[in-house]
Amino acid sequence: MSARTSLHLAAEIGGPPHYDAGHYLRLAGLAEDGALDYVTLGDSFARPGLDALAVLARVAPATDRVGLVPTVTTTHTEPFHVSSAVATLDWVSRGRAGWQADVSTTEAEARLFGRRPAAPPAALWQEAGEVADVSGRLWDSWEDDAEIRDAATGRFIDRDKLHYVDFEGSTFTVKGPAIVPRPPQGRPVIVIDATTAPAREAAARHADVAHIRATTPEQAAAVREEVLRKAAAHGRDAGSLRVLVALTVDLGDVETAPEPGLESGPQLAGGGTYFRGGPVDLADLIAQWHRSGAADGFHLTPITPERDLERIVNGTVALLQHRSLFRTFHPGGTLREHLGLVRPVGRYAAKEA
Amino acid sequence: MHLAAHFPGVNNTTVWADPRSRSQIDFSSFEQLARTAERGKFDFFFLAEGLRLREHNGRIHDLDVVGRPESLTVLNALAAVTDRLGLAATVNATFNEPYELARRIATLDHLSAGRAAWNVVTSSDAFTGENFRRGGYLDRTDRYTRAAEFVATARELWDSWTPEGVSRPFAHEGPQFTVSGEFTVPRSPQGHPVVIQAGDSGEGREFAASTADIIFTRHGTLEAGRDFYADVKGRLAAYGREADSLKIMPGVTVVVGDSDAEAQEKAAEIRRQQVSPQNAILAAEQIWGTDLSAYDPDGPLPGIDPVPDSEITQGRVRHGDPFAIVARWRALAEAKGLSLRGTVIETTTRQSFIGSPRTVAAELTAFVDERAADGFILVPHLTPGGLDDVVDRVVPLLQESGAFRSEYTGSTLRSHLGLPEPVWKG
Ligand SMILES: Cc1cc2nc3c(=O)[nH]c(=O)nc-3n(C[C@H](O)[C@H](O)[C@H](O)COP(=O)(O)O)c2cc1C
Numbered sequence: 071m072s073a074r075t076s077l078h079l080a081a082e083i084g085g086p087p088h089y090d091a092g093h094y095l096r097l098a099g100l101a102e103d104g105a106l107d108y109v110t111l112g113d114s115f116a117r118p119g120l121d122a123l124a125v126l127a128r129v130a131p132a133t134d135r136v137g138l139v140p141t142v143t144t145t146h147t148e149p150f151h152v153s154s155a156v157a158t159l160d161w162v163s164r165g166r167a168g169w170q171a172d173v174s175t176t177e178a179e180a181r182l183f184g185r186r187p188a189a190p191p192a193a194l195w196q197e198a199g200e201v202a203d204v205s206g207r208l209w210d211s212w213e214d215d216a217e218i219r220d221a222a223t224g225r226f227i228d229r230d231k232l233h234y235v236d237f238e239g240s241t242f243t244v245k246g247p248a249i250v251p252r253p254p255q256g257r258p259v260i261v262i263d264a265t266t267a268p269a270r271e272a273a274a275r276h277a278d279v280a281h282i283r284a285t286t287p288e289q290a291a292a293v294r295e296e297v298l299r300k301a302a303a304h305g306r307d308a309g310s311l312r313v314l315v316a317l318t319v320d321l322g323d324v325e326t327a328p329e330p331g332l333e334s335g336p337q338l339a340g341g342g343t344y345f346r347g348g349p350v351d352l353a354d355l356i357a358q359w360h361r362s363g364a365a366d367g368f369h370l371t372p373i374t375p376e377r378d379l380e381r382i383v384n385g386t387v388a389l390l391q392h393r394s395l396f397r398t399f400h401p402g403g404t405l406r407e408h409l410g411l412v413r414p415v416g417r418y419a420a421k422e423a
Numbered sequence: 424m425h426l427a428a429h430f431p432g433v434n435n436t437t438v439w440a441d442p443r444s445r446s447q448i449d450f451s452s453f454e455q456l457a458r459t460a461e462r463g464k465f466d467f468f469f470l471a472e473g474l475r476l477r478e479h480n481g482r483i484h485d486l487d488v489v490g491r492p493e494s495l496t497v498l499n500a501l502a503a504v505t506d507r508l509g510l511a512a513t514v515n516a517t518f519n520e521p522y523e524l525a526r527r528i529a530t531l532d533h534l535s536a537g538r539a540a541w542n543v544v545t546s547s548d549a550f551t552g553e554n555f556r557r558g559g560y561l562d563r564t565d566r567y568t569r570a571a572e573f574v575a576t577a578r579e580l581w582d583s584w585t586p587e588g589v590s591r592p593f594a595h596e597g598p599q600f601t602v603s604g605e606f607t608v609p610r611s612p613q614g615h616p617v618v619i620q621a622g623d624s625g626e627g628r629e630f631a632a633s634t635a636d637i638i639f640t641r642h643g644t645l646e647a648g649r650d651f652y653a654d655v656k657g658r659l660a661a662y663g664r665e666a667d668s669l670k671i672m673p674g675v676t677v678v679v680g681d682s683d684a685e686a687q688e689k690a691a692e693i694r695r696q697q698v699s700p701q702n703a704i705l706a707a708e709q710i711w712g713t714d715l716s717a718y719d720p721d722g723p724l725p726g727i728d729p730v731p732d733s734e735i736t737q738g739r740v741r742h743g744d745p746f747a748i749v750a751r752w753r754a755l756a757e758a759k760g761l762s763l764r765g766t767v768i769e770t771t772t773r774q775s776f777i778g779s780p781r782t783v784a785a786e787l788t789a790f791v792d793e794r795a796a797d798g799f800i801l802v803p804h805l806t807p808g809g810l811d812d813v814v815d816r817v818v819p820l821l822q823e824s825g826a827f828r829s830e831y832t833g834s835t836l837r838s839h840l841g842l843p844e845p846v847w848k849g
């Protein structure tokens with residue numbers, strides 16, 4: 071299968087925790103300068119660091135184009151609050167929000183809440199899928215034109231364009247409609263790391279972007295095919311899902327190789343997720359894998375964000391741009407536009423039409 | 424004097440039909456009102472919360488402004504476009520868990536360099552609960568029991584890092600929560616973000632006296648304000664607290680005109696806009712507890728008895744005995760010769776300070792001087808330009824007389840409020 075979409079690039083900006091906004095503003099600004107599709111910010115209730123969605127909300131007014139994708143877990147949170155917060159990130163960023171859905175599997179995390187014990191990943195991913203599902207329904211629960219401000223009748227909204235979601239999941243129910251009106255992107259972009267089998271299942275059903283892991287282009291292509299096939303089995307159009315290869319990147323110590331075709335090619339190790347080499351090597355790998363149709367793009371996690379993200383943007387990305395393999399600016403305004411994903415029509419509106 | 428700006432919306436204080444009224448949801452509205460408040464050197468910017476769209480007569484209520492973003496996310500974004508303004512989020516203690524909320528509020532305190540506040544509300548009914556895992560209903564006593572332990576637990580988490588930046592494991596075991604582990608966020612710039620309580624009941628006042636830094640209340644008159652002030656401040660000693668440690672800030676509205684007479688005229692026009700004919704029927708239905716759509720808003724009050732314990736309105740705090748309210752309305756309508764709409768306008772108004780800039784400044788100052796308030800949470804009727812008049816015309820007079828600051832002297836919300844740093848309890 072050949073690549074059907076242009077190249078997509080994203081970067082993680084987490085790392086050792088910082089407790090002031092400045093650090094994250096610099097990294098997000100750098101990613102924006104490189105015209106990357108989005109930055110992710112990982113999060114967990116059990117490791118030092120600020121709330122990721124809050125950090126990216128703080129970043130939003132200070133950036134213009136780059137997509138903002140915080141991790142928000144679904145295990146100990148309220149689905150209604152999660153969907154509201156992600157929709158609000160989309161409002162404050164004017165259509166640049168995504169959400170990396172994740173689960174909390176440890177007993178340590180469960181004890182922070184004292185509400186229920188830890189559960190196996192399969193059950194938690196089943197629940198995460200339901201949270202993604204109900205979030206999509208809540209985002210759709212206001213039709214785009216529900217606000218009418220009709221002076222003649224005094225009605226602010228057309229209540230026929232607001233919908234109860236009446237969702238019954240295996241561990242929760244939500245009545246709806248949302249409190250937050252439909253966000254600018256219709257639905258913020260859902261990202262799922264599809265490395266494990268239960269997560270891959272949730273990704274095939276609910277994700278707009280799946281991150282996968284692979285050591286060779288052939289392996290990446292096979293996983294991508296599998297995710298797309300599963301998505302199709304759920305009745306989804308395969309064109310509505312982007313598959314990005316996740317790479318942890320260490321560009322340290324290795325000098326920028328000035329020319330392509332270098333002797334010491336890139337090294338991949340550790341389950342295929344760890345790249346060590348120079349910025350040019352990384353550009354070569356990205357170009358080659360993308361050209362062979364192995365992936366729609368890459369999600370890069372720099373092991374030292376301050377150092378490596380700078381090398382990625384000013385080295386790797388600049389080279390890809392020079393070779394016309396990656397855009398030099400964001401042609402659109404929303405994250406969906408960067409990814410070439412359409413703004414979805416609300417499911418309730420679609421049903422009536 | 425302390426001043427705060429309340430972002431309007433979600434009820435009929437907001438006049439959406441005014442052509443100057445803009446979006447209640449676009450970030451530009453939040454940014455504009457927050458910048459106005461900061462230009463006026465206000466203490467803080469305040470966001471309310473509602474977790475389920477109200478229903479009336481079995482259908483979603485459609486007359487008032489509804490639909491709003493989630494508070495903490497908006498405030499984190501506002502931290503990027505303001506420098507000194509405090510940022511206060513209303514967040515329910517019933518439908519959240521202490522660990523997650525303590526972390527989100529501490530995060531706002533870090534990202535805003537010490538400007539975070541949390542308005543702890545407890546409003547909960549089974550109707551709102553249908554959106555949450557917890558579901559169900561907590562009665563008033565249980566709500567405040569949970570809220571008190573919730574705030575205490577949050578403070579234990581905020582204290583679990585030493586001021587030197589060393590994380591220590593915490594363990595809280597109580598009737599409401601049993602939680603333990605390590606908090607992921609170091610002690611924030613304010614140590615403990617500012618805690619606000621909103622609610623007028625005895626339970627609410629007691630909760631505020633025991634634990635809050637600010638109490639947000641509603642009382643329109645100087646007399647009611649003085650009584651409330653004396654009552655709440657009188658409760659502090661029992662908790663070993665100084666009178667200054669709890670600021671009393673009623674939510675008020677202000678209408679400014681070139682003259683007192685012009686302001687009164689403007690205020691009357693705003694009330695007519697707020698209580699449209701449809702809104703008058705709706706307000707009466709909420710009291711009578713039954714469908715009154717057949718009645719003429721410009722005609723007399725319905726001659727029928729109210730239906731007690733009616734569920735006609737869902738998701739709204741109910742006040743008082745409907746028979747008594749109807750009797751009061753009838754007497755008022757009779758005495759002043761008012762129509763149904765006229766009666767609603769007379770009784771539901773929350774307008775507090777109306778007049779020329781000089782009159783309004785003098786009255787606000789008198790409220791503080793006479794111990795009816797320590798400051799005010801200003802609720803504009805227009806989004807987002809509704810406080811321009813106050814900031815441009817009233818605040819300079821308050822600054823001239825020395826009643827209100829001309830410059831911020833500190834950078835944290837605690838410093839604006841004159842509240843001490845909380846003592847670290849390791
Ligand atoms: C001035 C004021 C503002 C309030 N704002 C909110 C709010 O934004 N969201 C909410 O859920 N409840 C709000 N409440 C409701 C209170 O939290 C509380 O549930 C209600 O006043 C009943 O409390 P009580 O039992 O102490 O009377 C507010 C109450 C007051 C007095």
